[in-house]
Amino acid sequence: MRAILEIAKLSFADAIRNKVAYGVFTFLLLLLATASALASVTMGRTELMIMDLGLGGISILGNLMAIILTIQSLQQERESRTLYVLITRLQGRWKYLVGKFLGLAAVLSIQIIMMCLILSGCIAIFGHIFWLSFVQACISTLFEIYIVIAIALLFAQSSSLFLAILLTLAVDIAGRFTFVIQQLGEQSDSTLVQTFTQGMYYLLPNLEAINLRNQAGYVANIPWHELISMMTYSISEIVFILLIAAFIFGRKNLA
Amino acid sequence: MPLIDVQSLHLTVPTGHIIQKTKTILHDISFSVKQGTSTAYLGTNGSGKTSTFRILCGLVKPNAGQVIFDGEVMRQGLPPKRFGFMPEHPYFYKNLTPRELLTSLGKLSGLPSKGLKQTIEMWSEKLDFTQVLGQRLSTCSKGQAQRVGLAQALIHQPDFILLDEPLSGLDPIGRACVRSVIQDEVKRGATLLFSSHILSDAEAMCDQVVVLQEGAIRYAGDIHSLLSHDTTWLIQAQGKPLWGQQAGQHTGIEISQSLDGIWQIRGANQEVRNTWLQNILSSESTTLVSVQAEQQTLESAFLNLLKLKGDHDASHS
Numbered sequence: 001m002r003a004i005l006e007i008a009k010l011s012f013a014d015a016i017r018n019k020v021a022y023g024v025f026t027f028l029l030l031l032l033a034t035a036s037a038l039a040s041v042t043m044g045r046t047e048l049m050i051m052d053l054g055l056g057g058i059s060i061l062g063n064l065m066a067i068i069l070t071i072q073s074l075q076q077e078r079e080s081r082t083l084y085v086l087i088t089r090l091q092g093r094w095k096y097l098v099g100k101f102l103g104l105a106a107v108l109s110i111q112i113i114m115m116c117l118i119l120s121g122c123i124a125i126f127g128h129i130f131w132l133s134f135v136q137a138c139i140s141t142l143f144e145i146y147i148v149i150a151i152a153l154l155f156a157q158s159s160s161l162f163l164a165i166l167l168t169l170a171v172d173i174a175g176r177f178t179f180v181i182q183q184l185g186e187q188s189d190s191t192l193v194q195t196f197t198q199g200m201y202y203l204l205p206n207l208e209a210i211n212l213r214n215q216a217g218y219v220a221n222i223p224w225h226e227l228i229s230m231m232t233y234s235i236s237e238i239v240f241i242l243l244i245a246a247f248i249f250g251r252k253n254l255a
Numbered sequence: 256m257p258l259i260d261v262q263s264l265h266l267t268v269p270t271g272h273i274i275q276k277t278k279t280i281l282h283d284i285s286f287s288v289k290q291g292t293s294t295a296y297l298g299t300n301g302s303g304k305t306s307t308f309r310i311l312c313g314l315v316k317p318n319a320g321q322v323i324f325d326g327e328v329m330r331q332g333l334p335p336k337r338f339g340f341m342p343e344h345p346y347f348y349k350n351l352t353p354r355e356l357l358t359s360l361g362k363l364s365g366l367p368s369k370g371l372k373q374t375i376e377m378w379s380e381k382l383d384f385t386q387v388l389g390q391r392l393s394t395c396s397k398g399q400a401q402r403v404g405l406a407q408a409l410i411h412q413p414d415f416i417l418l419d420e421p422l423s424g425l426d427p428i429g430r431a432c433v434r435s436v437i438q439d440e441v442k443r444g445a446t447l448l449f450s451s452h453i454l455s456d457a458e459a460m461c462d463q464v465v466v467l468q469e470g471a472i473r474y475a476g477d478i479h480s481l482l483s484h485d486t487t488w489l490i491q492a493q494g495k496p497l498w499g500q501q502a503g504q505h506t507g508i509e510i511s512q513s514l515d516g517i518w519q520i521r522g523a524n525q526e527v528r529n530t531w532l533q534n535i536l537s538s539e540s541t542t543l544v545s546v547q548a549e550q551q552t553l554e555s556a557f558l559n560l561l562k563l564k565g566d567h568d569a570s571h572s
Contacts, residue, residue, distance in 0.1 A: 003363055010348070010359045017350035080349075081342040085407055088312045089335045089363040254314040255268070255306070 003090055007099025008106065010086075015069050015107040028115050031057040032122050039126060047127030054119040055137050055213045062112050062145045063172060070104055070152035071164045083254065094246035097153055101242060104149050112142055130216075136227055137216035143234035147205050148172055150241040157249055174200070175207035205237045256326060257287035258415060258446045259311070264320035266306055266470075279470055280306045281317070286465045286475040288415075293438075293447040295457040295478075297557055298467030304450040305343060307467075308419050311448075312340050324415075336365050338415040339408035343450075344424065346400045349393035353384060353403045356392065357410060364411035378406040381436055383429075397424040405433060409440060416440060418449040422456050434460055458553035466560055473560050481560075482551045488528045489547050490520040495540035517544055523559075 035053040039046040077083040083096075090096055116138040123129045148168070155167040174181070178201050185197025210230045215222055222230075266281040281303045288294050298304050309315040311322055313332015322329045325337075347356055357375045366374065379385045382402040387395050395403065401424050408416060421437065422430050434456055441447050441460075451457040457464075464481055466474040474481060496518060508522045520531055528546075535543050551559075 006359050006363050010351070010356075013355060014348045014350045077348075080347055081345045082347045084309075084312065084314060084342045085340060085345070085347075085360065085404075086363070087314060088332060088338075088340045089360065091331075091335060253316060255309060 004095050004099040004102065007086065007090075007096055008102035011073060011100050011103025012106050015073055015104055016110070018069060018072075020065065020068055020072070025115070027061060028057060028118065031061075032119065036122060036126070045127070047123045047129065050126055051119070051123050051129075051134065051216060052213070054122065055141065055216060058112060058115045058119065058138075059141050059144065059211075059213065061115070062108065062141060063148050065111065066104070066108055066145050066148040067152050067165060067168050067172070069107065070100075070149050071156040071161060071168065073104065074100070074153070074156035075161055075164070078254070087254065093250045094242075097242060097246050097249055101149060101153060101238075105146050108145050108149065109142060112138070112145060116141075132221045133212075133216040136222050137213045139227065140210050140212035140230060143210055143231060144207055147175075147207065147210075147234055147237050147241070150238045150245070151175075151205070154241055154245040154248070157245070157252060171204060172207070175205045176211075177208070178204050178206045179208060205241070206233075210234055256290075258290040258325055259288040259448070260323040261286050261307070261311075262321050262323065264307065264310060264317045264322075266303070266310065266315070266317045281310075282470045284320070284467075284470070284472055286472060288446055288448050288463070290446050291441070291444055292463050293441045293461045294449070294463040294465060295461035295553075296448055296450045296465050296467065297454070297457065298450075299561065301469075302467040303470040304467060305419055308340075308342075308417055308450070311417060333415065333417075336411065337413055338417060339364075339411065339413040341404045341408040341418045341421055343419040344397075344401075345404035345407075346397075347392050347403065349391065351392055352389050353379070353392060353395070353406075354388045356403065357407055360407045361410050366411055374410060375406075378410055382406050383432055398426060398429050401425055402429070402433065405436070409436070412440075412443070412445070414445060416445050416447045416449075418447070420450055420452065422451055422453050430456060454554040454557055455552070464553070466557060468561050478553065481556050482553070487521055487523045487549045487551065487555075488525070489545075489549050490528065490531055490535065491544035491546075492518045492520070492535050493542045493544055494538075521549070 032050070032054060035050045035057075038053075039049045042049060074083075077086070086096055087093055116134075120129055120134065123134075151171050152164070152168045155164045155171075158164045158167070181197050181204075182201040185194045185201075188194055188197070210233065212222055212227075212230070262285050264281050264284040265279075267277040267279050270276050270278045284303070284307060296304055296307065306315065310317050311333060313329070322333075324333050354375060357378070358371060361371050361374065362368065375388070376385070379388050382405060384395075384399050384402045384406070387399050392400060392403070401421070405418070405421055408418065416437075418437070421433055425433060430453070437447065437449070437460060447460075449457075449460070458478070462478055464474060464476065464478045465472065493516065507524060508520065508527065510521075511519050513519060522528060522531075532543070532546065535541050
């Protein structure tokens with residue numbers, strides 16, 4: 001456990017100082033400024049519109065940060081040969097991946113929470129903030145980001161940076177349409193297509209199932225047991241993806 | 256019993272894109288490293304030195320063969336707490352300071368938190384990078400990063416030290432400093448295996464040599480045996496050259512003329528030397544100036560071994 005925490009600390013310390021992480025705050029501020037400007041000329045619930053746009057923006061930026069930071073971090077560690085001195089100190093390569101996941105999840109958690117706090121301040125300027133649904137939406141965004149980090153760790157093992165980003169983005173996007181993929185399969189007459197789409201439905205992480213941002217837009221509170229089951233599903237997905245990543249990483253020649 | 260026993264390592268890597276081919280990197284590599292010795296692992300670029308080190312570390316799995324460490328077959332690389340590894344040209348996390356890096360790596364190697372700060376300061380003083388201890392690694396020079404790399408390999412005082420090009424990128428003072436620290440570790444009782452292209456430094460640091468060429472072992476053994484085995488002789492003579500025709504009859508003989516007109520005949524075969532001496536002494540037009548045995552350096556022995564000496568001398572002249 002000590003080894004995992006040390007890897008997590010190293011990853012955290014390196015990623016928190018990465019300039020990519022600060023650049024996105026500028027984008028967020030621009031997004032909020034745009035949302036506020038739009039909201040001021042819109043009739044109706046201004047604060048809900050800002051919340052809707054803001055949470056969507058945080059999710060997109062969070063996803064991009066998770067992909068870039070994770071893949072860049074792993075690739076840089078390999079190029080700088082830091083990976084070698086870390087791996088040779090560990091009994092089991094899986095500890096490196098778990099430590100890496102925890103370190104990056106901690107960095108991104110801080111950034112997502114900070115962005116959510118900025119957004120809540122913005123909403124409060126224009127009207128009443130519905131804390132419960134807002135916090136629930138923020139939690140769901142955090143778990144969505146954790147899953148994306150795990151996916152990025154799986155594909156970051158590819159020797160090509162471009163391929164790693166492309167594959168992670170593909171799974172990230174496909175994970176938002178798993179229900180559509182399943183429905184498409186059901187409409188097909190081909191057994192092969194049905195089997196394939198069914199397989200994809202179960203294999204891909206269902207990122208839409210853990211998206212509570214729409215409910216927040218309608219000020220609809222989610223019962224806590226549903227929130228807990230959403231978190232349980234997310235953790236299971238993360239464990240599943242990390243197990244696959246560790247299996248591949250454990251057998252990979254690090255040349 | 257050797258500390259490390261490398262047995263019949265064979266490694267191939269896939270090459271090509273559409274049509275998969277394989278390239279042999281290591282071919283039946285076997286050597287052993289005795290406890291408390293310092294072994295130089297030498298070879299030309301691409302001869303397989305780094306690949307061997309990566310196999311020892313458990314980073315790469317060989318196609319065949321095994322590594323035995325202290326009597327036990329290693330399946331996942333060497334035991335982490337008993338060995339220290341420095342990769343070639345390490346530059347680590349650019350956003351971290353050497354102090355932060357060494358603290359984490361020290362803890363990963365099992366060092367207690369208490370006293371770790373003093374240990375890091377001790378190593379930074381020994382390896383002369385105290386001035387950059389609190390600076391980001393991105394601001395460190397190549398030589399400073401190299402010293403940090405060595406410090407992380409030695410910080411937990413391992414039994415076995417594996418260093419890939421520890422002297423590259425260092426100025427002469429840096430090389431002397433690093434050499435002295437490594438020699439101190441061997442005196443402490445650690446076993447050292449290192450690769451280097453700076454053969455004069457390697458000669459000063461090692462007592463065993465393994466020479467690799469195109470993935471196969473060319474020599475493995477004592478450095479003194481290698482140097483004495485390859486001792487050459489030098490005959491210097493003046494006058495009319497009588498060896499114009501003879502020179503071509505003997506392989507391994509080199510004849511050159513210095514600016515002052517003295518001929519130099521250099522070779523390794525003692526019988527050939529005697530024949531040459533007889534010819535010169537019996538000739539009226541040629542005078543013998545001197546006969547001497549030349550002490551081989553590791554560099555010349557290495558080049559002889561790899562049959563590159565002729566090219567090397569030609570490029571020097």
